[in-house]
Amino acid sequence: MQDWLFLSLPGNALGSAFAGIIGLLIGSFLNVVIYRVPKMMQRESDNYVAVESGKPLPHDDRFNLMVPRSACPKCGHAISAIENIPVLSYLALRGKCRQCKTPISIRYPLVELFTGLLSAALVWHFGAGLAGMATLVFAWLLIAMSCIDADTQLLPDDLTYPLLWCGLLVNLNATFVPLDEAVIGAALGYVSLWTIYWAFKLLTGKEGMGYGDFKLLAALGAWMGWKMLPAIVLMSSVVGAVVGIALIVFSKRGRDNPIPFGPYLAAAGMISLLFGDMLTRGYQHLLS
Secondary structure (H helix, E strand, C coil): CHHHHHHHCCCCHHHHHHHHHHHHHHHHHHHHHHHHHHHHHHHHHHHHHHHHHCCCCCCCCCCCCCCCCCECCCCCCECCHHHHCCCHHHHHCCCECCCCCCECCCHHHHHHHHHHHHHHHHHHHHCCCHHHHHHHHHHHHHHHHHHHHHHHCCCCHHHHHHHHHHHHHHHHHCCCCCHHHHHHHHHHHHHHHHHHHHHHHHHHCCCCCCHHHHHHHHHHHHHHCHHHHHHHHHHHHHHHHHHHHHHHHHCCCCCCCCCCCHHHHHHHHHHHHHHHHHHHHHHHHHHC
16 A cells, blocks of 8 residues: 555655755755856956956956865855755854854755755656756756846856756757747747837836846746746746835835846746646636
């Protein structure tokens, strides 16, 4: 009876547990990506300006996702392997640097925990085959982009383009949608926000969003096809509007302060990936 129940579960329980553990480790790496990618972009920009101006390079040391070792930004204490165990190290250190006792942002363990739980849920839902493995890459890239956009209002091409190409490649065999729907979804996703961007700019003289948002929606269209784009845009717009109004009202945030749209697109994309069929049926029911 127990064996029958295990086999009848919607997904691989063992694979889901393993994915959760891997997700915790990936979450730790995503924290590095979130922190370093914007700095890498800024350093590259600074060096480019210096070269064009005939000045010495302001950054001539190696700085990438691997080098230098992670360290406390306050005292420079190099983080050892035992201090870098996802979630557990944060709890053991009581959220402080072991050397100088400077508080460590709660976001580090939250990113690790969320990545682990979401990874487990995706493999549980989609299984441990191609679809399940593909959704892990999808989720990991969205988590990194959401946090970077929240911090810097930037969606790096180094993350949006791989997400887009992965979506098209995954759908070569119609893993989620037929390839023609994926290609149209990528094109329509980009063009739709590009059109809204220019219409808003012509009417107000202001930029309502960045080009990274166009590329992210194009990537979501490549994964889930053009039919899912209305639901993604609607969900992200409604949630973004509600959160934006709440920030203005409760935190006295100025109306001119930019609010990143990427996290809302990412959340809408993840919901659509998990509940796409249900959303499509509901959308079609409303139109009929």
